[in-house]
Amino acid sequence: MSALVLNEEQQMLKDAAKRFMVESAPVSQLRALRDNNDETGFSRELWQSMVEMGFVGTLVPEQLGGSQFGYVGMGQISEQAGRNLSASPLISTAVGGVAALLLAGSSEQQQALLPKVAAGELLLALAVDETPRHNPAQVGTRLEAQGDGFVLNGRKQFVVDGHVADKLIVSARSSGADSEREGVTLLLVDRTAAGVSVERTSMADSRNAAMVTFDGVKVAATDLLGDTGKGFAALELTLDVVNAQLAAELLGLSLESFERTVAYLLERKQFGVTLSSFQGLQHRCAHLFSELELVKSAVLKALMALDAGADDASMQVSLAKAKASEVAELATNEAVQMHGGMGMTDEFDIGLFMKRSRCVQALFGDFRYHANRFASLKGY
Amino acid sequence: MADLDAFRQQTRAWLDENCPPSMRKPITKESDQCWGGRNFTFESNDQKLWLDRMAAKGWTAPDWPSEYGGGGLSQEEHKVLREELARISARPALSSFGVWMIGPAILKFGSEELKRQHLPAIVRGEIRWCQGYSEPGAGSDLAGLQTRAVDEGDHFIVNGQKIWTSYADKADWMFCLVRTNPDAKKQLGITLVLFDMATPGVSTKPIKLISGNSPFCESFLDDVRVEKSQVVGEINAGWTIAKYLLTHEREMIGGMGRTASGQKTLSQVAVECIGLDGGKLADDMLRGEIVRWDLDAAAFALTAERVLDEAKTGQGVGAASAMLKYYGTELNKRRQELLVALHGSDGLVWEGEAHREGAIPRNWLRSKGNSIEGGTTEVQLNVISRNILGLQ
Numbered sequence: 001m002s003a004l005v006l007n008e009e010q011q012m013l014k015d016a017a018k019r020f021m022v023e024s025a026p027v028s029q030l031r032a033l034r035d036n037n038d039e040t041g042f043s044r045e046l047w048q049s050m051v052e053m054g055f056v057g058t059l060v061p062e063q064l065g066g067s068q069f070g071y072v073g074m075g076q077i078s079e080q081a082g083r084n085l086s087a088s089p090l091i092s093t094a095v096g097g098v099a100a101l102l103l104a105g106s107s108e109q110q111q112a113l114l115p116k117v118a119a120g121e122l123l124l125a126l127a128v129d130e131t132p133r134h135n136p137a138q139v140g141t142r143l144e145a146q147g148d149g150f151v152l153n154g155r156k157q158f159v160v161d162g163h164v165a166d167k168l169i170v171s172a173r174s175s176g177a178d179s180e181r182e183g184v185t186l187l188l189v190d191r192t193a194a195g196v197s198v199e200r201t202s203m204a205d206s207r208n209a210a211m212v213t214f215d216g217v218k219v220a221a222t223d224l225l226g227d228t229g230k231g232f233a234a235l236e237l238t239l240d241v242v243n244a245q246l247a248a249e250l251l252g253l254s255l256e257s258f259e260r261t262v263a264y265l266l267e268r269k270q271f272g273v274t275l276s277s278f279q280g281l282q283h284r285c286a287h288l289f290s291e292l293e294l295v296k297s298a299v300l301k302a303l304m305a306l307d308a309g310a311d312d313a314s315m316q317v318s319l320a321k322a323k324a325s326e327v328a329e330l331a332t333n334e335a336v337q338m339h340g341g342m343g344m345t346d347e348f349d350i351g352l353f354m355k356r357s358r359c360v361q362a363l364f365g366d367f368r369y370h371a372n373r374f375a376s377l378k379g380y
Numbered sequence: 381m382a383d384l385d386a387f388r389q390q391t392r393a394w395l396d397e398n399c400p401p402s403m404r405k406p407i408t409k410e411s412d413q414c415w416g417g418r419n420f421t422f423e424s425n426d427q428k429l430w431l432d433r434m435a436a437k438g439w440t441a442p443d444w445p446s447e448y449g450g451g452g453l454s455q456e457e458h459k460v461l462r463e464e465l466a467r468i469s470a471r472p473a474l475s476s477f478g479v480w481m482i483g484p485a486i487l488k489f490g491s492e493e494l495k496r497q498h499l500p501a502i503v504r505g506e507i508r509w510c511q512g513y514s515e516p517g518a519g520s521d522l523a524g525l526q527t528r529a530v531d532e533g534d535h536f537i538v539n540g541q542k543i544w545t546s547y548a549d550k551a552d553w554m555f556c557l558v559r560t561n562p563d564a565k566k567q568l569g570i571t572l573v574l575f576d577m578a579t580p581g582v583s584t585k586p587i588k589l590i591s592g593n594s595p596f597c598e599s600f601l602d603d604v605r606v607e608k609s610q611v612v613g614e615i616n617a618g619w620t621i622a623k624y625l626l627t628h629e630r631e632m633i634g635g636m637g638r639t640a641s642g643q644k645t646l647s648q649v650a651v652e653c654i655g656l657d658g659g660k661l662a663d664d665m666l667r668g669e670i671v672r673w674d675l676d677a678a679a680f681a682l683t684a685e686r687v688l689d690e691a692k693t694g695q696g697v698g699a700a701s702a703m704l705k706y707y708g709t710e711l712n713k714r715r716q717e718l719l720v721a722l723h724g725s726d727g728l729v730w731e732g733e734a735h736r737e738g739a740i741p742r743n744w745l746r747s748k749g750n751s752i753e754g755g756t757t758e759v760q761l762n763v764i765s766r767n768i769l770g771l772q
Contacts, residue, residue: 004686282765297682
């Protein structure tokens with residue numbers, strides 16, 4: 001078991017990501033995109049800068065144009081993105097898309113697509129959920145053989161960045177009943193292919209997802225990721241990779257909300273004294289501080305377990321996502337409450353953290369989903 | 381790394397050979413825990429054998445220098461030893477305030493003479509220690525303690541009263557905070573001294589708690605002679621050592637939030653009590669509460685591990701100890717509440733061998749003190765908000 005601390009390289013990456021996000025992707029950028037009703041929902045220029053920084057290729061193998069820095073490394077970037085509410089397709093493309101290709105794709109598919117991802121020429125999105133609450137085994141979208149290829153019919157929701165992705169990574173059913181793990185196939189579909197319709201859904205956090213409908217979409221055999229009907233294991237692993245990064249993002253936004261709140265308490269005066277002098281507020285902050293320490297440990301452990309390919313990685317990821325979600329909810333709620341009336345205004349940033357938090361919590365399973373999964377994995 | 385792997389192999393082989401099978405069974409009652417000392421009655425030959433074998437390796441105090449009887453292990457080796465002990469669910473060979481508290485303080489602040497006199501006896505489990513800190517008038521405000529020590533040249537004469545001295549009636553020696561300068565600012569007139577409980581003028585009286593047990597005592601000190609050679613560190617500089625010791629105590633009490641080696645996990649107990657239905661605990665509400673606890677306990681254990689790992693890289697434990705104490709004790713209280721709930725009416729039976737003399741309700745009641753002793757939850761939250769967050 002390796003020590004629960006960052007190594008020197010990881011610490012350097014964290015410092016670099018911190019400087020970059022503060023300078024190039026601050027909260028004010030998200031606010032401007034929202035105020036301008038930007039249909040992309042992020043800055044393409046920023047994405048190119050992230051490519052140059054090597055962030056986009058963090059999980060991509062070196063021989064395919066990436067830096068192969070691992071999940072702990074990527075987690076440092078996600079945490080800093082969380083702190084700054086940085087709007088970008090990092091989660092959809094650099095994490096989810098890359099992980100699906102690495103875990104389910106053939107070497108031909110990886111060689112064809114991953115260099116393009118690392119170069120910023122290809123955006124990807126995971127099309128998994130069909131119900132409002134995350135349930136990856138609930139797959140009603142059907143993939144049926146037709147001629148020498150397949151045909152796809154169905155509908156997906158909460159497809160993050162699905163409105164701009166060049167290719168969608170879709171889970172579809174080749175056999176079995178709606179909620180079975182057996183019979184699920186992963187495949188690639190061009191967003192612009194005939195029969196694909198994409199409706200942008202603007203979310204509460206001012207980021208974008210999509211509702212995607214597949215109506216008789218033709219799929220070539222070369223676009224399947226892995227074997228027919230055998231895709232669920234790779235999907236679960238992909239979701240573990242994404243959820244660990246979402247937990248890191250939640251950690252970042254929780255820490256930032258907390259620090260902004262502590263700073264506000266030290267500055268705001270009522271009854272002739274600063275709010276920070278009230279024990280009723282001090283103890284709530286001290287409790288939150290303790291909870292955040294727990295989240296730091298759980299997130300780092302999950303990222304390390306994934307890097308090590310540990311047997312209990314799924315359990316560690318569910319622990320991290322559950323704990324990070326629970327504490328992010330508390331941290332952002334307390335932040336708004338302790339900012340008083342200011343916390344309710346759109347002018348103050350603190351509400352933006354609360355909105356982003358709920359979207360990240362819900363994406364691919366909230367506290368309840370992962371707490372239940374944790375218990376099931378532990379055999380109760 | 382290769383050295384560490386070799387150490388793991390050797391340790392595993394040694395434990396396989398030397399840890400008696402009965403010492404790999406869960407601790408179920410008070411007497412399963414080995415405290416050592418002059419008056420200790422071993423529950424079994426295996427308990428004594430296990431203590432003697434571990435003590436001979438110095439592994440009752442694995443990271444103390446071997447010249448004082450310790451194991452002389454590096455942090456990494458100590459971690460390997462802990463993992464290997466946990467792997468076979470070994471009971472702790474020795475539970476000791478000497479190992480946990482006064483030993484580290486003597487190592488850090490004590491004279492060479494004190495180290496040679498006390499440390500090897502602690503490692504061997506020969507001397508059992510108790511802590512004389514709190515007084516009837518000095519609880520959360522510990523620095524306000526009033527027990528007086530008057531300078532008589534080569535010794536002090538001590539008068540006063542201590543309270544909440546754990547197992548004072550069973551202990552052989554006390555480490556005790558006394559006031560040596562009543563005129564200085566309260567933190568600056570305190571000295572840490574050591575004395576034998578058999579010294580004339582020392583008497584103890586157990587305090588019966590809500591659990592019906594008496595793990596704590598009042599201790600009365602009437603004209604007790606303490607040699608100056610038994611001062612730890614400098615005279616009037618005891619508060620620094622007291623704070624250092626409190627840090628250790630917080631970590632120790634905070635450690636109770638973790639499932640100890642040789643203890644059943646809460647979810648295992650839950651499965652035994654409630655049973656499974658379709659792979660899930662048969663009671664939905666209890667399952668939800670247990671998962672919440674389990675997640676917190678898992679994240680807390682990782683945090684304790686991370687704090688240790690960070691301490692190795694030079695980031696101090698000091699600030700984190702208040703957080704560990706606060707969270708660990710609250711976790712243990714939640715655990716005890718859930719254990720009572722899981723056992724239903726069986727969890728409330730007070731006496732009788734069939735119910736291990738009421739171990740479940742007595743442990744539950746005992747745990748209420750966890751967030752009071754060693755600095756209350758409220759004091760820990762004050763420490764976090766003032767010293768770490770700068771809120772005042």
